[in-house]
Amino acid sequence: MTNEMALSLIVLIPLLGALCNGFLLRSASVVWVCAVSTLAIALPFGLATYLFFTASLSNQVVSVSLFPWISVPFVDGSVFTLSYALTLDRLSVLFALIITGVGSLIHLYSGGYMSHEPRVYRFFAYLNLFIFSMLTLVLGSNMLVTFVGWEGVGVCSYLLIGYWYEDDANSMAAIKAFVVNRVGDVGFLLAMFFSFQLFHTLTYSEIATFVTQAPAGFFATHATVLTCLGLSLLLAVAGKSAQIPLYTWLPDAMAGPTPVSALIHAATMVTAGIYLMTRTSFLLVVSPVTMTTIACVGAATALFSATIGLAQTDIKRVLAYSTCSQLGYMVLACGVGLFQYGVAHVMIHAFFKACLFLGAGSVIYALHHEQDIRHMGGLFKKMPVTAVTFLLATLAIIGFPGFSGFFSKDAILAAAWTGPFGHPAFWFVGVITAGLTAFYMVRLTYLVFFGECRAHHPEQIHENHLGMTLPLIILAVLSVIGGAVALPEIWTGHSDVISEFLSPVLQPAQQVLAKVQAGHGAHLSPAAEGGLMGASVAVVLLCAIFAISVYRTGIDGAQKFTARIPALYALVRDKWRIDELYQCMIVAPLARLGEFFYSIIDRHVIEGAVNGFPEVLYAATSVSSDAQSGIVRSYLKLIFVGIVVFGVVLFI
Amino acid sequence: MVSLPEMGIYFSLLLFLVGLFGVMMRKNIIFMMLSVEVMLNSANLAFVSASAATNTIDGQVSMFFVMAVAACEAGVGLAMIIALYRARATLEVDELRILRG
Numbered sequence: 001m002t003n004e005m006a007l008s009l010i011v012l013i014p015l016l017g018a019l020c021n022g023f024l025l026r027s028a029s030v031v032w033v034c035a036v037s038t039l040a041i042a043l044p045f046g047l048a049t050y051l052f053f054t055a056s057l058s059n060q061v062v063s064v065s066l067f068p069w070i071s072v073p074f075v076d077g078s079v080f081t082l083s084y085a086l087t088l089d090r091l092s093v094l095f096a097l098i099i100t101g102v103g104s105l106i107h108l109y110s111g112g113y114m115s116h117e118p119r120v121y122r123f124f125a126y127l128n129l130f131i132f133s134m135l136t137l138v139l140g141s142n143m144l145v146t147f148v149g150w151e152g153v154g155v156c157s158y159l160l161i162g163y164w165y166e167d168d169a170n171s172m173a174a175i176k177a178f179v180v181n182r183v184g185d186v187g188f189l190l191a192m193f194f195s196f197q198l199f200h201t202l203t204y205s206e207i208a209t210f211v212t213q214a215p216a217g218f219f220a221t222h223a224t225v226l227t228c229l230g231l232s233l234l235l236a237v238a239g240k241s242a243q244i245p246l247y248t249w250l251p252d253a254m255a256g257p258t259p260v261s262a263l264i265h266a267a268t269m270v271t272a273g274i275y276l277m278t279r280t281s282f283l284l285v286v287s288p289v290t291m292t293t294i295a296c297v298g299a300a301t302a303l304f305s306a307t308i309g310l311a312q313t314d315i316k317r318v319l320a321y322s323t324c325s326q327l328g329y330m331v332l333a334c335g336v337g338l339f340q341y342g343v344a345h346v347m348i349h350a351f352f353k354a355c356l357f358l359g360a361g362s363v364i365y366a367l368h369h370e371q372d373i374r375h376m377g378g379l380f381k382k383m384p385v386t387a388v389t390f391l392l393a394t395l396a397i398i399g400f401p402g403f404s405g406f407f408s409k410d411a412i413l414a415a416a417w418t419g420p421f422g423h424p425a426f427w428f429v430g431v432i433t434a435g436l437t438a439f440y441m442v443r444l445t446y447l448v449f450f451g452e453c454r455a456h457h458p459e460q461i462h463e464n465h466l467g468m469t470l471p472l473i474i475l476a477v478l479s480v481i482g483g484a485v486a487l488p489e490i491w492t493g494h495s496d497v498i499s500e501f502l503s504p505v506l507q508p509a510q511q512v513l514a515k516v517q518a519g520h521g522a523h524l525s526p527a528a529e530g531g532l533m534g535a536s537v538a539v540v541l542l543c544a545i546f547a548i549s550v551y552r553t554g555i556d557g558a559q560k561f562t563a564r565i566p567a568l569y570a571l572v573r574d575k576w577r578i579d580e581l582y583q584c585m586i587v588a589p590l591a592r593l594g595e596f597f598y599s600i601i602d603r604h605v606i607e608g609a610v611n612g613f614p615e616v617l618y619a620a621t622s623v624s625s626d627a628q629s630g631i632v633r634s635y636l637k638l639i640f641v642g643i644v645v646f647g648v649v650l651f652i
Numbered sequence: 653m654v655s656l657p658e659m660g661i662y663f664s665l666l667l668f669l670v671g672l673f674g675v676m677m678r679k680n681i682i683f684m685m686l687s688v689e690v691m692l693n694s695a696n697l698a699f700v701s702a703s704a705a706t707n708t709i710d711g712q713v714s715m716f717f718v719m720a721v722a723a724c725e726a727g728v729g730l731a732m733i734i735a736l737y738r739a740r741a742t743l744e745v746d747e748l749r750i751l752r753g
Binding site: 629630631632633636637640 | 672675676677679745746748749750
């Protein structure tokens, strides 16, 4: 099999799986549906692994053009052509591996989690369609193919959040996610317009060639457009990766089934923004304004959503806000110019966050859809596998030394200080966020798995079967050892694996950065870097121990702190009331505008025109139809009058 | 002094108007048919008078055609009136308004 064929199959097999599930397996049992859809993701994972070893390790780029797509002739005689092409380089192979690898585990898990649902084929068809869209997103050769995947994941996310559509709240959450994502899509469209205006192409490799060969003056003359381009991309990223100000959809997206939360809203879709920024890194680094804005947005989101996570009581919402927060870290890493650590954190975060979500799903499933952590507790003995894997993933996310999250988070924190666009303030925000993360994740784990059991029916709780625990075990192992890709330089003496691996992808950005001579990060001595690392570890450990000491007495342990600041606590518990702010600042005026358009423009102008035309016709025809009275004698009189008139006219 | 054919023409005009107003004014279908017959016969009279005035035979030939057609028309018309009466139990033409638009 040629590499090109393998690349096409990676994208096509999940599509085939979706069609097969959607049309052929409508009445099949959940075992068959799950087997087919898992296979439709596992096969591409095998192919991606094959391509990883045959092509990507030797830095070979595989490209395949599936069909010519758009061809527009211009007035000056040139023709703009764009083909539906796929490209697999080192960045996309990494994402493809994450998507199909974590994806197939989650498909396997869904077979258990969704086993009691009616019409389960719909769920698996959407899941496969989602994987197809996501693979299109990361494998597209040009911005337009990426945009197809970008929209596709948005649609699948909408379908899956609203999977239990009988409930109004779920439908509203799905609509919210879709609409907020559309706001970000506007940014993507604008970015495409800007890049077409500047480079007359949308293909990434051509843009990269253009910017690396452009004279330094090019960047100075087009500085404004390039900054606008970067900020448009940031808007797109904020929509998809749930950054301030567009993050509000992600916590609500937890209305979907838990495997969806794990797959889409933690491991894959939300990382599309990080992929896009890394892919277009050479366009972002030319503008220090853009880079600083990205870093600020990332840092602000990391800190802000971590504070909300402190006071949530829904197990999935805590994880959702921690996802926002971790995505903030990744965006921060991209914003300071060290994109490879953002990608490393994407991968490691995919492992531990998928493990956390699937563990939460396992708990929710065992407790018959109970999601409130106030009604959990003491599950360690009842669900040992879930508890141990959840604990390992928690240690990974808080950055406990030696676990995967420690390495990627530490790399990001170091990058926030020393990166080309770094600043000590970013490091400071990152460390505070790490402390908050440690607090709320330890709080969550402790309240769910330790202490006394507060469940309604403790005797019914038992560990789930192997189909659900096997993915947990695999993901837990990965979230322990995944940090190997980002072993810091001060430990090993040479640069880390991920930087080496992604250096060809980030090469254009380096060249552009050297050309525009922007961004001079501080350089730290190994000793100072070790000191920073020690400081962050100390903060994390202190916060973790503090969390345990607070909640050791049970769920009410925090009351002696919250009672002193009731207003602030209520504000944090209500998510800083940002949703309410958006509601009255944006949604309500828009609704009023819509009401105006509906009641005035639509009801009177448009409906008036549409209904008025037949009314005029009807009035006109009723005059002539009234003449047809059916009274023969009046017809005769009319004939007589007609003849007389005719005769008069004829003879005069 | 008005000649006889000329008087026939005037009389036929009078007859035609009598028939025409009969058709327009009467409500009973049978009387309307009678009025139509009067109009046909006024036309016959006009044909004959014209024939006498011009000393040709064409008008008299036409008169025989009209008489034949009038006989057929009376037969068919009366048959239809009987059928109509059986169907609608009335001969009032104003009641028969199924062609109303």
